Amino acid sequence: MITFENVSKQFTGSEGTFTAVKDVSFEVQKGDIYGVIGFSGAGKSTLIRTVNLLEEPSSGKVYVNGRDMMTLSADELRKERKKIGMVFQHFNLCESKTVFENVAIPLRLSKTSKKDIQPRVKELLQFVGLGDKSDHYPDQLSGGQKQRVGIARALATSPEILLCDEATSALDPDTTQSILDLLKRVNREFNITILIITHEMQVIRDICDYVTVMENGEMIESGSVFDLFSRPKAKTTRNFVNAVMQDQLPASVINMIHKEGKSNRLYRILFEGDEAGQPVLSQVSKQYHLDFNILHGQITELQDQPFGNLIVEFIGEENNIQQAVEHIGNRLTVSEVNINERD
Numbered sequence: 001m002i003t004f005e006n007v008s009k010q011f012t013g014s015e016g017t018f019t020a021v022k023d024v025s026f027e028v029q030k031g032d033i034y035g036v037i038g039f040s041g042a043g044k045s046t047l048i049r050t051v052n053l054l055e056e057p058s059s060g061k062v063y064v065n066g067r068d069m070m071t072l073s074a075d076e077l078r079k080e081r082k083k084i085g086m087v088f089q090h091f092n093l094c095e096s097k098t099v100f101e102n103v104a105i106p107l108r109l110s111k112t113s114k115k116d117i118q119p120r121v122k123e124l125l126q127f128v129g130l131g132d133k134s135d136h137y138p139d140q141l142s143g144g145q146k147q148r149v150g151i152a153r154a155l156a157t158s159p160e161i162l163l164c165d166e167a168t169s170a171l172d173p174d175t176t177q178s179i180l181d182l183l184k185r186v187n188r189e190f191n192i193t194i195l196i197i198t199h200e201m202q203v204i205r206d207i208c209d210y211v212t213v214m215e216n217g218e219m220i221e222s223g224s225v226f227d228l229f230s231r232p233k234a235k236t237t238r239n240f241v242n243a244v245m246q247d248q249l250p251a252s253v254i255n256m257i258h259k260e261g262k263s264n265r266l267y268r269i270l271f272e273g274d275e276a277g278q279p280v281l282s283q284v285s286k287q288y289h290l291d292f293n294i295l296h297g298q299i300t301e302l303q304d305q306p307f308g309n310l311i312v313e314f315i316g317e318e319n320n321i322q323q324a325v326e327h328i329g330n331r332l333t334v335s336e337v338n339i340n341e342r343d
Ligand SMILES: Nc1ncnc2c1ncn2[C@@H]1O[C@H](COP(=O)(O)OP(=O)(O)OP(=O)(O)O)[C@@H](O)[C@H]1O
Pocket: 011, 012, 013, 018, 019, 020, 038, 039, 040, 041, 042, 043, 044, 045, 046, 047
């Protein structure tokens, strides 16, 4: 649906040329929610803006529905842009217009007949939960409500793609969650493909199917959200994952282990899908006569599947521990944790 092929973008200013995006290639399939995560300045905004050519790539290509956006005539580009809605971090609402009029803007621009505008806007406001705010002005709304107006406006012309540029970054955690739930409904109910850029790993965890991690303009890691969370490779990715999954032992636990001077073995166990519901630890504990101590971790949901990441200490005979780990490894992902080398 959206293909980035070796996309690079340079900006030239008084201080010379700066490369904001370097050789980025990935594909967003129809119906997916695809996230791009990175710190400030990683090049995310520049990249997302190449999709509707708000920013022209310096080299490489961006295809939308198989069409190279750079080769379109002005008229064709206008038509393609109608199929791409955009949601912004700071909402970009027109403060002097009512909620109704803000949502109607794209309909008026696309010359929708007056009699069709009224029911369409009403339907959109109902969908985003603002059916009673039609005559309000933006300054009478909370941040979350403003973003709902922004989403309704982006959906007005029934786009196939929604681009979200840090759509939740200006919102508090509860409001973020409600906007993410709304974006998920947009995706599921209208089958709209969503490309979202963010610096918040929670956004990736909660709604995305696939993710690309960017750093200094480059893609450093890419894959399904499940794979990236369960097996992050790059250091930056691990830091992002750790921010929401707490998959590293906290210093207090490490200090406690050092203080006790115990040499028992610690293992990281990843539970995925159906396995997350199985009593694996109590089974091996009985079978191999071991005690176990869950030192850290959590069970959460990724892409609508349970996912657990636990750090467990086994206490017992070395031989039994080895057999238990082998047993667990036949069903789950298990690896030894060395507390002296933080991974
Ligand atoms: N029009 C421009 N002219 C010059 N430099 C630019 C321009 N737009 C972006 N940049 C630079 O390109 C780099 C990437 O910016 P970009 O906004 O794409 O990053 P980002 O990952 O979206 O970060 P943020 O979340 O802070 O916007 C930054 O160093 C920025 O200063």
